[in-house]
Amino acid sequence: MSTPKAFLKDHKAAGRRPLNRAVGWSLAAGVLLIAQAWLLADVLASVALFGASLDEVVRPLVALPLLMLARAGALWLADLEALAAARRIKGGMRAELGRRLAGLGPVRLGRPPSAEFGLGLVEGIEALGPYYAGYLPGMALAAVLPLAIIGVVLPIDWISALVLAVTAPLIPLAMILIGKGTERLNQAQWAAMARLGARFLESLQGLTTLKLFAVGRREAALVARLSDDYRKTTMKVLRVAFLSSLALEFLASVSIAVVAVFIGFRLLWGEIDLARGLFVLLLAPEFYLPLRRLGTHYHARLDAVAAAERLLPLFEAPEPEAPPAVPAGARDPRGAHVVFEDAVVDFGDGRRGLDGLSLKVPPGTTLALVGPSGAGKSTAMNLLLGFLAPDGGRVLIDGAPAGDRSHLAWVPQSPYLIRGSLRDNLRLGAPQADDAALLAALEAASAAHLVDLLPGGLDAPLAEHGRDLSGGEMRRVALARALVRQPRLLLLDEPTAGLDAASEQAISAALKARRGTATVILIAHRPQTLRHTLAADDAVAVLEAGRLAALTTAAALDDPAGPLAALFSQAGAA
Numbered sequence: 001m002s003t004p005k006a007f008l009k010d011h012k013a014a015g016r017r018p019l020n021r022a023v024g025w026s027l028a029a030g031v032l033l034i035a036q037a038w039l040l041a042d043v044l045a046s047v048a049l050f051g052a053s054l055d056e057v058v059r060p061l062v063a064l065p066l067l068m069l070a071r072a073g074a075l076w077l078a079d080l081e082a083l084a085a086a087r088r089i090k091g092g093m094r095a096e097l098g099r100r101l102a103g104l105g106p107v108r109l110g111r112p113p114s115a116e117f118g119l120g121l122v123e124g125i126e127a128l129g130p131y132y133a134g135y136l137p138g139m140a141l142a143a144v145l146p147l148a149i150i151g152v153v154l155p156i157d158w159i160s161a162l163v164l165a166v167t168a169p170l171i172p173l174a175m176i177l178i179g180k181g182t183e184r185l186n187q188a189q190w191a192a193m194a195r196l197g198a199r200f201l202e203s204l205q206g207l208t209t210l211k212l213f214a215v216g217r218r219e220a221a222l223v224a225r226l227s228d229d230y231r232k233t234t235m236k237v238l239r240v241a242f243l244s245s246l247a248l249e250f251l252a253s254v255s256i257a258v259v260a261v262f263i264g265f266r267l268l269w270g271e272i273d274l275a276r277g278l279f280v281l282l283l284a285p286e287f288y289l290p291l292r293r294l295g296t297h298y299h300a301r302l303d304a305v306a307a308a309e310r311l312l313p314l315f316e317a318p319e320p321e322a323p324p325a326v327p328a329g330a331r332d333p334r335g336a337h338v339v340f341e342d343a344v345v346d347f348g349d350g351r352r353g354l355d356g357l358s359l360k361v362p363p364g365t366t367l368a369l370v371g372p373s374g375a376g377k378s379t380a381m382n383l384l385l386g387f388l389a390p391d392g393g394r395v396l397i398d399g400a401p402a403g404d405r406s407h408l409a410w411v412p413q414s415p416y417l418i419r420g421s422l423r424d425n426l427r428l429g430a431p432q433a434d435d436a437a438l439l440a441a442l443e444a445a446s447a448a449h450l451v452d453l454l455p456g457g458l459d460a461p462l463a464e465h466g467r468d469l470s471g472g473e474m475r476r477v478a479l480a481r482a483l484v485r486q487p488r489l490l491l492l493d494e495p496t497a498g499l500d501a502a503s504e505q506a507i508s509a510a511l512k513a514r515r516g517t518a519t520v521i522l523i524a525h526r527p528q529t530l531r532h533t534l535a536a537d538d539a540v541a542v543l544e545a546g547r548l549a550a551l552t553t554a555a556a557l558d559d560p561a562g563p564l565a566a567l568f569s570q571a572g573a574a
Contacts (some may be wrong), residue, residue: 002316004308008131014092015085015132022085023140025078030145030286032071034152037282039064045275078137086133090125097125097314106387123193124307131304135297142172142290149287153280157272160259160280164287167255171291174247185237186299186306192230194310199226241299248295252288259284334364335519336397336407336489338384344392345379345546353379355546356393361539366511366520368530368554370567371543377523380543381491384521385410397489409487413494415478417466422450423458425477429485441483444513446506447476472503479510490514492522496529508532527568530554542567 002010012019039060046052054061146168154161203210203219210216263281266272338361345353354376361367369377382388383395386403395402409429417425426438438458442448450473454460466474475495482490495511496504511533514520524530530540534554542550542563549563556562 002312004305004312007308007312007315008128008304011089011093011128012132012136015089018081018085018088019132019136019140022078022081022137023144025074025081026137026141027144027148029071029074029078030141030148032067032074033286034149034283036064036067036071037286038279039067041275041278041282044278045273049274082133082137086129086131089132090129093125093128093311093315097311100314124311127303127307130297130300135294135301135304138290138294138297142294145290146287149283153283156276157263157266157280159262159266160284163255163259163262164284167251167258168287168291170251170255171248171288171295174244174251174295185233185240186302187309189230189233189237190306190310192226192233196223196226196230199223237299244295244298248292252285252292255288256284331398331407331488332363334516337361337363337399338489338519338521339396340380340383340393341396342393343380343383343390343395345376345383345388346391352546353388354383354390357543357546357548358393359541359548359551361519361521363519364516366515366522366534366538368522368524368534368538368540369543370524370530370540370564371549372567374545375543376546377543378493379546381493381521381523384408384489384491407487408489408491409482409485411475411478411482411490411492411495413497415466415474415481417462417464417469417474417477419464420462421456421458422454422460422462422477425462426458426481426484428481433484437484438480441480442476444483445476445480445510447473447480450477472499472506475499475503475507476510479507483510483514487518490518490520492520494523494525494529496532497525504528504532527557527564530557530564540564 043052043057043060043064046057146164150161150164153164200223203223207216210219260281263272263277267274267277338359340357340359343354343357347353357376357380369380371377379388383390384397384402385408386405389403397404397408418428423435423438426441427433430437435458439448439451442451450460451457462468466477469477479495490511492511496507499507511520511522512535515535522529522533524533524540531554534540536553536555538554540552540554540556541548542552552563556564559565
């Protein structure tokens with residue numbers, strides 16, 4: 001496993017060119033600064049000692065503002081390049097992380113995104129910006145510019161050059177010593193912020209339940225306590241940050257004062273002329289400036305290391321292999337051919353989602369998966385969706401390993417509708433579908449009336465999660481969205497659960513109409529789903545402990561001695 005520091009270094013390559021340009025412009029600004037200091041010292045010495053007239057110093061006086069403007073422009077370009085590098089690196093990381101998360105799927109992630117998870121994705125990547133835009137260019141500049149200044153000062157005043165060389169390491173040394181304790185505090189701050197964000201989101205999501213049980217005040221007190229914990233950890237970090245800034249400023253000020261004292265005495269003794277002395281004095285603060293700025297940016301490095309530690313497991317999660325494409329000639333026009341061959345899914349700790357499931361679903365047929373809770377129904381569906389890979393055996397769709405989602409559609413129990421128009425939601429899985437295809441899918445899902453019912457028709461705006469639709473309407477829109485894709489394999493999880501009789505009949509009729517044009521596999525928990533959705537000869541697979549306990553048809557519902565009657569009587573749902 002990589003380390004956070006190696007992780008940050010590896011991703012620096014994406015912004016290497018703008019970072020190099022940023023350092024180059026900063027060095028150019030440093031060279032201009034040296035020239036500016038020399039001209040200014042020469043002008044002051046000429047006027048103060050030799051009483052030079054305006055005509056004698058007009059050229060350097062004209063050159064000075066030009067140098068200042070050029071230096072300001074170089075610094076501005078350096079900042080632009082540094083920000084461009086950070087933006088490019090962050091954009092690349094977000095794109096890579098998006099690909100990884102899409103490939104992993106919700107099951108491999110282990111849990112749905114929470115506030116803590118979102119904090120790592122949003123704030124975590126954003127926290128890397130100051131590191132790449134500030135710390136890395138500052139570190140390069142701190143390593144080069146002081147050496148350049150020493151190289152200029154050395155032939156002019158070797159004593160001042162020696163003082164600069166001896167005192168310069170004290171600043172990064174103090175920075176490192178103070179930073180050791182700060183890194184631990186930064187980790188604690190990130191953990192406190194994650195706890196606060198997660199709890200606050202959970203409180204908002206469960207606000208109705210909290211009010212019903214009259215525990216709103218208690219929850220508010222808990223959030224307040226977590227907020228206070230975050231405040232305390234943040235104040236500790238700021239306290240150390242201010243202490244380190246004070247220490248760095250003190251060391252730099254003392255070092256400049258030492259240089260000034262040496263130059264003052266040597267001017268008094270006549271060992272150095274005024275122009276050279278002023279030149280060295282003007283350069284001394286600029287010599288320590290990159291080191292002091294590096295100390296300021298050092299906290300950005302600590303934040304980046306803490307953020308990288310949370311991002312690292314996501315970036316190092318193994319990416320699933322892309323499933324091979326199925327040749328068009330191998331596809332049956334009636335639907336997909338699905339095969340489970342001794343499929344095993346091992347969750348560890350002795351728990352198995354599937355334990356050698358073998359099952360065949362011919363093209364164009366309908367199959368219902370039934371069984372008690374934990375029997376493996378959802379696990380089997382996740383294998384077909386490509387959200388899981390079998391730990392043993394095989395799961396094949398049209399002869400190829402499952403995972404290609406281009407020819408399947410999925411309708412869960414609680415479908416998710418995005419915030420956008422009805423057209424946007426229907427075209428989510430088929431962006432090129434025209435209005436005729438959308439209307440045909442709505443008609444097939446018995447949801448065509450929504451076009452007339454909603455103001456704006458297909459352009460009617462829908463709230464996030466479809467809050468402005470009823471449960472039955474949401475389920476019909478989700479089914480229509482699946483049908484727009486014209487899937488060869490249609491997967492559903494209890495498609496009629498919790499619906500009124502009219503909605504249940506409409507969805508059941510839509511599913512029956514898919515016979516012969518798609519293979520349909522659905523999870524059913526209630527006998528009513530089987531009665532309303534399946535034909536008498538449609539297959540029903542009874543799962544138990546991850547294995548196929550029985551394979552029968554929907555007609556077995558009327559057999560009091562059959563496996564379905566026994567199953568639903570045990571569940572109390574008959």
